[in-house]
Amino acid sequence: MQTRELASRLRQTAGDRGSVSLWVVIFAFVTLALLILIVAATLESVFGYCLGCKTFGLLMRAGIIPAEVCEACNNIALDASGA
Numbered sequence: 529m530q531t532r533e534l535a536s537r538l539r540q541t542a543g544d545r546g547s548v549s550l551w552v553v554i555f556a557f558v559t560l561a562l563l564i565l566i567v568a569a570t571l572e573s574v575f576g577y578c579l580g581c582k583t584f585g586l587l588m589r590a591g592i593i594p595a596e597v598c599e600a601c602n603n604i605a606l607d608a609s610g611a
Contacts, residue, residue: 568579
C-alpha cells in the first residue's frame, strides 16, 4: 500500500513541477514579446526608425513576400492631391 502512495505522490510532484516549468516558459515568452514591442515602439516614436518596415523590406528581398504585395503598396496615394 505504501508503494502505491509513494508512486502517486511522485507522479503528482512531477506533474506540479511540469506545470510550473510551463508557466515559467510562458511568462518568459510573453515578457520577451512585450520587450520587443516596447523597443520597436520606442525606436519608431523617438528616432523614426521602423522595424516593421525594415523587416518587410528584408522579407521582400528574400522572396518570402511576393512582388504583387509591393505593387499594391505603391498604389496608395500619400499626398492630398489624389483625394
